[in-house]
Amino acid sequence: MYEIIFYFFAFVTVASAAVVVFSRNIIYSAFALLFTFFGVAGLYVLLNADFLAITQLMVYVGGILVLLLFGVMLTTNTVSVDIKSGSLNVFPAVTVVAAIVGLLTGVFWTSEWFMSSTMGELTSQTTSKEIGNALITTHVLPFEIASVILLVAIVGAAMMARRERVK
């Protein structure tokens, strides 16, 4: 049962990610991203990271994806898509991708994998309490810095959106 669900989510994630990359139509790429985020959230749930899964949906689907769609819809023609998804800057792209692939494979081979006792079955234990405690005690400084950065971003956005006053 666990395997079936895992492979389902893995398939959704990989297939939709492939659509995001290979689609010629940028709006399809943007909508396929929805299923990628959904699949990743499902994988988080299978790892018993419930808070992370829901935050993933909340932030990426509810926030970033909507913003992205707004951007795509308002900047391209509604009928035909201007933005070509052709290939340019091949050499730097290949270099960066090769470096990332190398790094990830290195991490994959060197890390010690272990199967925890709860692996393979879903527990109803929640992680939100521990995450909340950790955020407000051991990691309070990064938490506060992140909140200040977000506040600055909001103030900046409001500033830019404001109409210039005619003197």
Add this chain to the structure above:
Amino acid sequence: METLQTILREPIITTVLLALIPLVFLLIYALVTLYGEMKMAAHIQNRLAYMENGWHGTLQPIADMLKLLQKEDIIPTAADKFLFILAPYLVFMGTYASFAVVPFSSVFIGSNIDLGIFYLVAASSLVVVGLLMSGWASNNKWSLFGALRSAAQIVSYEIPGVLAILGVVMVLGTMNMQTMTQLQDGGIHNWLILGGNFPLGQKLALLPFMFLLFVIYLLSSMAEVNRTPFDLPEAESELVQGYNTEYSGMKFAIFYLAEYANLFLVSAVVVVMFFGGWTSPFGEFMSGPVWGSFWFVLKGMFFVFLNIWLRWTLPRLRVDQLMYVSWKVLTPFALFCIIAIGYIMVM
């Protein structure tokens, strides 16, 4: 759940069957509300509405449904066919997924997860993507701008709505919707709208803020489900409707069903947060799992009724007024409530 499990043996079949219960409820509820809304609208406007089919037109919703099933399924030639078909289902999926955490009674809840209400907010964000998809796929500029307008409206009103939920979560100390309900058990005086199950001083201090949060959530939830006074997608004469202009037949019906489902969903959230969910208003009297679902549906339907009542009483807001209410009125008040509740709960 256990009894069903023993009868059916297969866990998958049991899960699927349990997952279908809210759908059955929703379909019946949609028929009743469809009829109720038309009748109430008519009586508020001093006319009669359906009178022909059945007693006072009670068979009319069934006739309407049959008509919808027979309608030709039109897809505009220039539309993006795949996304056009997918969009209504995505909208309904987002709404229906949220019903997983709604506690219909003390024994029936789809998934009793600890992050219930947080999940509900996250799942309903799927609706926004579905709306944008429908607007874009229609390949019609009115639909596209309607979709952008609706999305902007829903995203903006999510902020005061979520802040109101946060205030309630701070008071009750849990995000689990079943636990939230249980904390308000024991009669009408323990409901959060009347200060909750706290010592008298704290209760009196909480009371005004709870009322304020209730009003904030009610208003923002009405905007989130596109109901009057925030129903811009319904404004066909001045704004050429909205994201659903090009839809007809069954696909339009699915949008409509999603809207009604959403209406019950936000009413259910109001009931769970402020009006004690499935708990009986008389304490022990008339309580129990079956009575619980009765109270839950009754309270939920009351807020659905309130929504319909307001729909036929208030005029529609303009887009800029809509944004003004969200950002400059509801959000500051919600933040103020959260700060005040923080002080009260610490004291």
